[in-house]
Every structure is written in C-alpha cells, then in structure tokens.
Amino acid sequence: MKNKRRGLQTVELQNPPKIIASSTTVGPKEGMGPLSEYFDTILEDDKNGKETFEQAESSIMYSTIKDSIRKANLSETDINYLFAGDLLNQLTSTNFVARELDIPFFGLYGACSTMAESLGLASLIMDGGFAKYVVASTSSHFSAAERQFRFPLEYGSQRPETAQWTVTGAGAMVLANEGNFPKITHVTTGVVKDYGIKDAGNMGAAMAPAAVDTICRNFKDLGRGPEDYDIIATGDLGKFGKQLTQRLMMEYGYDMSKCYIDCGEIIYDNEKQKTNSGGSGCGCSAVIACGYLYKKLMAGEIKRVFLVSTGALMSNTSSLQGESIPGIAHGVVIEYDKEGVM
Template sequence: MQMKNKKIGNQTVKLDNPPKIISTHSIVGPKEGEGPLSEYFDDILNDDMLGKESFEKAESEMMFTAISQALKKGNLKETDIDYLFSGDLLNQIISSSFAAREFSIPFFGLYGACSTMSESLSLASIIMDGGFAKYVVAATSSHFSSAERQFRFPLEYGSQRPATAQWTVTGSGALVLGHEGNYPEITYVTTGKVKDYGQKDANNMGAAMAPAAADTIVNHFKDTGRKPEDYDIIATGDLGVIGRELADKLIEDFGYNIRNQHIDCGEIIFDNEKQNTLSGGSGCGCSAVVFTGYLYKRLMKKEIKRVLLVSTGALMSTTSSLQGETIPGIAHAVAIEMNSN
C-alpha cells in the first residue's frame, strides 16, 4: 500500500486532519503581570517562588499548574491524554520531567531552547494528524531567576546588562489538542533548520536567532505558496527589538515584507522602557504565554483568524559558551487558523 506523502516543499507538512486547540492556560510572574498583556494571562503570580525552596522547583510547579488547568478547562482527566510533549531551558529539562512525574501521561521530553513551544506543538500536531492520539498536551516554561544563574550570572552578582540583552520571561503555557469543536486548528507545520551566523554574545540572542527565524518564515512561504498578507499576525518567539528588526531585513532580502503582520512576543510582553527590559523578553515561556494567553484568546473571539507562530531558540549551553563556540539558532513555524463558521 502506498502511503500518502503529506510533506509539501522542503520543510513543511500540511495536516489533512487538522487538530484543534481546545483549551490553553497561561501563568506568569509578577513582572510579566505588570506588562501590557496582563489582561490576557490566566494566572499572575504574586511570588515567583510559589512557596518553593528554589527557583527551579518553582518553575516545575508553574508547568504542573499550567498543564493541570488546561486539562480542567478542556473537561479532561490526565487519563484522557495520550501524550505530553514538553521541554524547558534547564539542564536535562528538569522542569518538564519533574512536572511530568506528577501525571500518569506518556511523556516526550524536548529541547529546542526558546523554540520549544512551536516544537512541542509541531510534534503534537503531527501525532494527532496521523491518528495516533485522541488528545495531546503541549507545554513549556521558563523562569528569569533559574535561567540567569544557569546561563549567565547568579542574581547576587549584580551584573550590568547591555542594551542588546533580554529579560527571560517567568511563565508557563500549556495547551490541549483534540479533534472536536469550533476551535483554532493547526493546518501547517514548517520545521526549521539550524542556522549559525557566528554570533557569540550571549547577551545578544536576538541577533543569533534572527537568521533562523527568517529562514523558516521564507521557506514556509515558498512551501505553501502563501504570502505575508495571508496572515493576520506572524508572531516570532523572542527575537526582541533588535532581533525582530534584523529578521525583517533578512526576509526582505528574499522578496517578502512581513512588517505589517510581524509582532515579536519578546517585544510586546513587556513595556521595555518603563520596565527596563532593554531589548525585550526571552525564554521558552515567552512565546508560550503570549500565544496561550494573548493570541489564543483573540483567535477564539475571532478578532484574528490566521496566525503563524514562529518560536525561536538559541541553541547554546554554558559548556559551549565556555569553549568559545558560536550560538546556533532554530525556529519552527506553526500555522493556526480559526474557522469563520
């Protein structure tokens, strides 16, 4: 029997049985709750420690809460879920695996750096489209304090932050995919390629990730035949102010102008001037909470009908940085559409 090839072009899969995002939950820290998108988040923490004894344990608790609440909103139990796809920034994705141990759900642990929301959503959607699951959860998280002491300096060090630096978002987003109901659908998945233009500055990750974002977006257009104006919003993950501008210029070199549609989750989650977040937000939780909060709720209200979510990741580690390595970037794109019916 000949199998149907669902791949179109070089990097994109068209989903014949588009899974639907039937519920989401977003949880953010106090600083994110003071930002311009506060009304869209489901939970805003007063204490980013969540009563735990470490930032890392607090991050895992955030993810557990996001997943639990997304299941509750979908009127589902953990035994209804076929798979959990999740990852985070911490060594050996401990936030995800420690949250997963509290659920009786088969678990795929992922690492895509800050691209993990789109990565988990991509793989969950493909599993659903293939008929291998009835319900799947995709989730991710990040925490400012846990990320700072792993990738840069302990908070007590009081290091000065350059204008190119970004503020890791404290937050977790989870969503549940199903097949029934009038909900936003996943129609295309464009998997990114690792791109490295030689950037070494860990305080300028926007520049490191911009080439990957540009490459994925351009190839999405080429593979699908779509144009920028076919989307209400093209949302990159966490390029920040500097990376977003660089990505726009790179994309223009390929003959596409996305400036009217392009927003960057890292640029809009904070008021960079008032909150002193310099180039904007970053982290796995950045695109996760902006999508599960801000964008999903606008899709459900039919204020917007078609979104291209392009979460972006800097594939660095403390080991690679200490060895003088450059910072490769990755970006994955997922097309999400709300039926007009």
C-alpha cells in the same frame, strides 16, 4: 496514502488537531506588562511559595497543565501524550512535572523554540491517528535560567541594550481531534542556522537567521506571503532581533511590517520595566501563544497566525568553550473562523 508534505520543510495536516483549551501562568513582572489581561494566572511571588526557583518553575508548569486539562473537561487519563520542555539542564523542571502526572511523556529541548516544537510534534502525532488528546507545554523562569546561562543573580551584572529578560511563565494547550476551535493546519520544521554570533547578550542576532529561514521556507512551500497571515509572531528575538529579521526579510522581497510581531518585544514595556531588548525564554512564546494569540483567535479578531518560536541552541559549557550560538526556529500555522468557513 496521500502525501502530506509541501515543499521542503512543511507538512499540511489532513486531520488538523483542534486547540480545545489553553492556560497560562506568568510571574509578577510579566503581570505588570501590557498584556496582563491575556494571562490566566499572575503570581504574586516568583518563587510561588517554593524553596527554590527551579521548584517554582516546575510548580507553575504543573498547575498550568492541570488547568488546561480542567478547561477541556478532561482528566489526566484522557491525555494520550504530553510534549513539554524547558531551558534547564536535562529538562529538570519538566521532568519533575511529568513524574506528578499520569500521562505518557515526551521531553523536548529546542531552547526557546520549544513551544512551537511541542505543538508541531503533537500535531503530527494526532494527524497520524496515534492520539485523541495531547497536551503541549513549555516553561521558563528568569531566576533559574539566569544563574544557569549567565551570572549569579547576586552578581548584579550590567546588561547591554541587546540583552533580554527571561520570561517567568508557562503555557499549555490541549489538542483534540474534534470541535469548533482553532486548528493547527501546517507545521514548518526549522533548520539550524549559525552565522558565528558568540555574544550571549545578543541572542536576537543569533536567532534571527533561523527565523528568516523558516518564514521564507513556509512562504515558498505553501506559495504564500506576509499578506496571507493576520499575524506572524516570532518567539523571542526582542527589539533588535525583530529589526534584523524585518531587514533580512525585505532583502528576500517580503515586507512583513503590517503583520509581524515578536513575542519578546510585546510582553514587557521595555522602557518602564527596564527589560532592554525585551523578553526571552521558553515561556515567552508559550504565554503569548497560549494567552494573547489564542484569545484573539477565539474572539474572532484574527483568523490565521504563523507562530515561529525561536531558540538559541547554546549551553553554559559551549559558551565557555568559545563556541558560536546556533539558532533554530520551528513554525506552526493556526487557523480559526468562528463562522466555520475556513
């Protein structure tokens, strides 16, 4: 069997899965941001007609997955696996989605890195010949995550400038073996990095070293640099985490200024919407990847994207015990040439 590994952490897929459909759902605040035209469904009510925020999160992931399968002209029974996750304890939102779907299920927790993690694992499964159709999905909800990881909403705590706003949203992609669609060509799996950051209000700083490590490793494993990508998109470092990442990359000799975006920085108008450093949460890179990036690829505006979803591997218990915040970043390379050259 031909060796598919490239360098230390990257796999080159011999049979790259195609992303044949995607779908996104976002909350009202995200719908008022600058990227609203790229989202499929914008909620009018962040509870989505449910009694609790957790139920609302499940409902938006469920409807997003169903919509992606519908767009692919498939049924649930056509899907071989569902790879999905969220931020809540024991993957509460995702588990209750999976019970309503007739699809074999892998529940994933990579914190806010879960979208790239789900895409990466789904791609490996498909490249190995173990599936024909797979769905990768991720969600988060501001109000559900806020009261689990930070403070009760009624508390009205003041947010530092480095703080971020958890995105209410869900994204889903359907992967298939065939078709002229954007394809996942490489998977770069991250290594946990922890530089002692303990401030839960500055998760961008906690995750930036992991993002830098994964991006640098992708470059070294594939002999590439920033110039080889139209867009390099980190998941949710926010304004300050992005600045730190750019500075650290420059120290390694890589200038990413022409191609680098952060999903958390672009999803909101931070000044007008008072979201401080920007967006965060599993749903952040999910809705940007499944909406903004996918639609730009399909339109032929870009040809090669490196999606690097970033996650802070903390819990409310670890923070109360004084632990630092480990970071992780998983990357997938997505390529598409409408003319079929790439």
